[in-house]
Amino acid sequence: MSDATRALASFLAELRYEDLPEAVVARTEDLFLDWLASLVAGGGQHPIPLFAGYARRMGPTSGPVQNLVDGTDTSAYFAALVNGAASHVVEQDDLHNSSVLHPATVVFPAALAMAQEQGKSGRDLIVASVAGYEAGIRIGEFLGRSHYRIFHTTGTVGTLAAAVAAGKILGLDRDGFINLLGSAGTQASGLWEFLRDAADSKQLHTAKAAADGVLAACLTADGLTGARNILEGDQGLAAGLSRDADARFLDDRLGERWALSETSFKFHASCRHTHPAADALLAVMREHDLKADDIESVTARVHQGAIDVLGRVDIPATIHQAKFSMGTVLGLIALHAHAGLAEFHQIPLDDAAVAAFRDKVTMQLDAEVDNAYPARWLGRVDVVTRDGRTLHGSIDEPKGDPGNTLSRAELEDKFRRLARFAGTLSEDAMGAAIERVWTLHNADSVTPLI
Amino acid sequence: MSDATRALASFLAELRYEDLPEAVVARTEDLFLDWLASLVAGGGQHPIPLFAGYARRMGPTSGPVQNLVDGTDTSAYFAALVNGAASHVVEQDDLHNSSVLHPATVVFPAALAMAQEQGKSGRDLIVASVAGYEAGIRIGEFLGRSHYRIFHTTGTVGTLAAAVAAGKILGLDRDGFINLLGSAGTQASGLWEFLRDAADSKQLHTAKAAADGVLAACLTADGLTGARNILEGDQGLAAGLSRDADARFLDDRLGERWALSETSFKFHASCRHTHPAADALLAVMREHDLKADDIESVTARVHQGAIDVLGRVDIPATIHQAKFSMGTVLGLIALHAHAGLAEFHQIPLDDAAVAAFRDKVTMQLDAEVDNAYPARWLGRVDVVTRDGRTLHGSIDEPKGDPGNTLSRAELEDKFRRLARFAGTLSEDAMGAAIERVWTLHNADSVTPLI
Secondary structure (H helix, E strand, O other): OOHHHHHHHHHHHHOOHHHOOHHHHHHHHHHHHHHHHHHHHHOOOOOHHHHHHHHHHHOOOOOOEEOOOOOOEEOHHHHHHHHHHHOOOOOOOOEEOOOOEOOHHHHHHHHHHHHHHHOOOHHHHHHHHHHHHHHHHHHHHHHHHHHHHHEOHHHHHHHHHHHHHHHHHOOOOHHHHHHHHHHHHOOOOOEHHHHHHOOOHHHHHHHHHHHHHHHHHHHHHHOOOOOOOOOOOOOOHHHHHOOOOOHHHOOOOOOOOOHHHHOEOOOOOOOHHHHHHHHHHHHHHHHOOOOHHHEEEEEEEEOHHHHHHHOOOOOOOOHHHHOOOHHHHHHHHHHHOOOOHHHHHHOOOOOHHHHHHHOOEEEEEOHHHHHHOOOOOOEEEEEEEOOOOEEEEEEOOOOOOHHHOOOHHHHHHHHHHHHHHHOOOOHHHHHHHHHHHHOHHHOOOOOOOO | OOHHHHHHHHHHHHOOHHHOOHHHHHHHHHHHHHHHHHHHHHOOOOOHHHHHHHHHHHOOOOOOEEOOOOOOEEOHHHHHHHHHHHOOOOOOOOEEOOOOEOOHHHHHHHHHHHHHHHOOOHHHHHHHHHHHHHHHHHHHHHHHHHHHHHEOHHHHHHHHHHHHHHHHHOOOOHHHHHHHHHHHHOOOOOEHHHHHHOOOHHHHHHHHHHHHHHHHHHHHHHOOOOOOOOOOOOOOHHHHHOOOOOHHHOOOOOOOOOHHHHOEOOOOOOOHHHHHHHHHHHHHHHHOOOOHHHEEEEEEEEOHHHHHHHOOOOOOOOHHHHOOOHHHHHHHHHHHOOOOHHHHHHOOOOOHHHHHHHOOEEEEEOHHHHHHOOOOOOEEEEEEEOOOOEEEEEEOOOOOOHHHOOOHHHHHHHHHHHHHHHOOOOHHHHHHHHHHHHOHHHOOOOOOOO
16 A cells, blocks of 8 residues: 555544644635535526435435435435535535545535434534545545546545545544545546536536445445555556546645645636636726627637636537536626626526627637646636727636635625525525534534534 | 447337347346346355445335345335345356456346336346346447456446446437436446455445446436437547547447357356366366376466456455465365355365465466457466476366356256355245246246345
C-alpha cells in the first residue's frame, strides 16, 4: 500500500470535531445550507420524481432516515439516493475548483443519512462531512485533468467522498478506511457522454455516488474488505481512469490545509464553467455601460475543460442543457443581468433575444486561463461593440469563489430564493430551516432535519 | 449515435421467444441450473451474509421477489444484489471465453428479480436472459483485451448485461434500450486491484452489476434518459475504459450467432484462467501415468490475461485467493486429480504437499496460446520429471468449453455436488429444483423459484 493512502486513512480515522478550526465548522454549516437550498429547489424537477418513485418501489415504507424530497421516512440507502439526485439538478450546488468536484451533493446526503440512521449529533455530522470533503477533494486533484476530460468527477470521486463521510459516522479506524476506499473506489463510475444528448445521467451520477458510498461504508463496517491500494495500484483507479495522476495531492497538508474552505458557492444557476466569463461580461458591461444591443460579438476566452464540457451544446434542447450553453448563459447575463433559476425557468428556451445573443458568442482556448486552471478559474471576455470598439472584461475570482464568497446573509437570501422557486416550504419553514443549520454544531440530533 | 448501437438496440427490442432456436432455449436452462448451483453453494460463504444483512438493513421485509440466499421476500433491487453476490463466490459459474465475461452471475439475478416482480413466465425469463447474454458478450468483446487488463469485465460490462435482461422483462422498445445502455454504461465499474489483497470486491462487483442493472432498467422504463452513444462516443465507455475497442463486435451476426451457446461451464472450482493448464496437466499425467511425486517442475504456458490476473497471487491467504493461484490449483490436480469445492475447502490452505507442489510451478507467456486468446483458451504445460524427462501436456478445449461441454446428467451432478457442499437443500428439494429448471420453458410463473 502507498504511504499517501496510509496517511490519508490515518487522518480520516483520527479526525475529531475538536480538531476543526471554528471557521471550518462555520463554513461546513454554510455549505450545508447551500446544499439544502439546492435540494429543496430540485425536488420537483425532472428526473427527481423518478428516483423518489424508485425508492418507494424498492425500499421500505418506514425507517430512520428522511427522504427530504417528499418527506417520507426510509432507509439510509434510499434517502442518500434521492437526496443526492435532487441536490444537483438545478446546478446551484457548490464546486471545488482544483478538483472540479461538486462535494456537497454527494457528501451531505451520505453523511446525513448515516447520521440519522445512527442517531448521531450535529457535530458528528459536521466532522463526517469535513472528512468527506477533505478526502474527495484530494482524490479529485490526484486523478487530474485527464480524468475530468472523460469522467464526471462528482460521480467517480463522489463515490469515495460519500463513502468516507458515511464511514466516519460509523467510526471506522484506519484499516477500515483503507478497506472502504477500496470498496468505494472499485465502484467509481460516471461518464460525460450524456451531456451532448441532454440526458439525465448527471443526477444518476450524484444519486448513485451518495448511495453507493453508504453501501460501501455499511458493508465495510460489517467486515467487507477492499483493495488496499485502490488509488495508486497497477489495476486501480489511477491506472484505469487517469493519465496524469499525481500522488502528492493525496496527503497534501492533512490537518493544516482545509480544502473544504476552498469550495466555491454557485451564484449563477448554470454550469460552473460559464461563471468566469459571465462575471467578466457583467464587469465589462457595467464599466462601459453597455446594453445587450450594443454588442456585436463576444469571445469567451476559456480553459480546455470548459470546451470539453460546454462545447457539446449547440442549441439547448432542455432547460438543464441551457445551463451548459455558454451563449445562452451570456445572453441571459447581457439581457437580464442575471442567470439565476428565475431566468432559466421563466424565459422560454427559444426566446428570440437570447437566441440572437447566443449566436454572437464563441469560446476560444486561452493559454493564460488554461494554465491557471483548475487552481484558479479566470474570467476573460473580448467584446466587440456595434460602434466598432473592442473591450476586454476580466475577473480573477468569480462570485462565490473563496476570495469573493457569499456572506451568511447572501446564503440565506439564496436559500429563500431557491425555496420560493420550489414553492414547497412556507416562509416560516424556511426561517426554521436556516436556524436549524446555523445551530447544527449544537444539535444533539439531526432527525428530523426539516 | 452509432449504427452498431442502433442495430443492437433494435435486436434487443424485437427479440421474441419464438425466434430462439430450441437448442438456445435448452442451453439457457442448462446455464440457469448451473447458475443456481453456484448460488446455492455460495450463500453461506463469506462475504455473502454481509450482503444479506445489508438487504435487511436497507430493504423492505416483504416483497414480490425471492432472496434465494436466505429465502426471505424482498424487492427486486435487493434480490438482485444478494443473488448476484452469492452466485460468483465459489468460482463455479459460467464464463464466455472471447468476452472474458461471467454472464450468469449478473444476467440471471437481474432477469429473475424483474420477472418475479412483474409476474412473468418462464419463457419471458428465458428470452430476457438471452438478451442479456447476447448484449453483454458482444459489449465485452467490443471493449477488448486492454479493458480486461485493468477492469473486471463482469463488473463493468455486467452492469449493461444485467440492465438489458431487466429491461427486456419490462418490455423496452428500441429507444428504451438505447437510453438503458446509456444509463447502465455510465454506471459501469469494477477494478482488478482487489485481487492482490484477497479482498472481497469480486462479489461486490457482481452484486452491484446485477442490482445496478435493475435500477437502470426501472428508471429507464419510467422515463430516465441516457447517453445515446455510450459505447462509442468521445466521452463514453470505450473512450474511458479501453484502448483497443472494436465496434464490429457490437452487432456481430445478431439473430444468427447465438453467443449464449458459446459459454463455458466451469468444471474446476478455480479461476477459469487456471483451467486450460489444469486439464493439460491432467492429460499428461494420465498419458504417462505420473504421480505428483514424479514431477520435478511444471511450466504452465499461458496467455497474458492469465498472468495479469493470476500473477498477483504468491502464497494464497484465503480459500478464494487460492483459486487464483496457478500453483495451488495444479497442486490439487496433481495430488488429488480434482480441484473442486471439496478439495479447496477440505484441504488446509497451508497443506504441506500442496505448498511443495506450488513451488514447482511457474507461468510463462506463450505466443501460440496468447494469439489464440481470448477466442480459444489453449492448455499447454511442460512437465520435467524427477527421472529427467521433459513431457508436454496439451488440450485445445478445457472441460466445459462448448466443444467439450457438460451433459445434462453432468450438470445435475454438479448441481447436487454444490448443493451438498452448502447443505441447505434436502435431496428431494434438489430434485425439485432440477425439475423446475428443466421445465422452465413451460412455466407460467417463476415465483417461487425454489
